[in-house]
Amino acid sequence: MEKxxxxxxxxxxxxxxxxxxxxxxxxxxxxxxxxxxxxxxxLQKYAAWFFEEEIKPHFEAEEKYVFPVLxxxxxxxxRALKEHRRLERLFKEADNPEKSLSQLExxxxxxxxxxxxxxxxxIQKVATESQLEKIxxxxxxTETPPEYSDPFWEN
Numbered sequence: 001m002e003k004x005x006x007x008x009x010x011x012x013x014x015x016x017x018x019x020x021x022x023x024x025x026x027x028x029x030x031x032x033x034x035x036x037x038x039x040x041x042x043l044q045k046y047a048a049w050f051f052e053e054e055i056k057p058h059f060e061a062e063e064k065y066v067f068p069v070l071x072x073x074x075x076x077x078x079r080a081l082k083e084h085r086r087l088e089r090l091f092k093e094a095d096n097p098e099k100s101l102s103q104l105e106x107x108x109x110x111x112x113x114x115x116x117x118x119x120x121x122x123i124q125k126v127a128t129e130s131q132l133e134k135i136x137x138x139x140x141x142t143e144t145p146p147e148y149s150d151p152f153w154e155n
Contacts, residue, residue: 010124012136020112030105032153040097051091069127076119083111
């Protein structure tokens with residue numbers, strides 16, 4: 001079996017990649033919550049918190065500073081923006097939390113993998129040094145995400 005070589009991420013994009021890791025953890029925590037039969041309302045409350053604390057600022061940073069490296073009509077950018085809107089709707093969906101959270105868990109996971117494996121590689125290839133410096137400037141990076149008050153995924 002062939003081992004995949006880790007992606008060498010440019011330093012300017014590393015904080016966003018770390019945030020992607022937190023997004024993958026979010027999806028894992030939702031899966032864990034579902035497997036433990038945690039009330040959908042508790043999971044929904046966590047999702048609302050995660051959206052405000054992590055996803056919303058992350059999307060804003062990508063859309064304002066990272067995506068403009070490529071043309072706005074680039075198919076990868078069009079796809080990423082479309083997925084951002086779809087994910088935002090899933091985060092805010094209140095009518096059927098079990099269904100929307102299940103979709104969110106899957107779609108966020110797939111979106112992050114798309115950005116990491118395809119979009120960021122392309123951006124990294126074509127970005128100028130000054131564009132990368134600008135991206136690096138925007139990060140008020142925290143190494144660990146804020147703690148959520150109800151760790152339903154533990155035990």
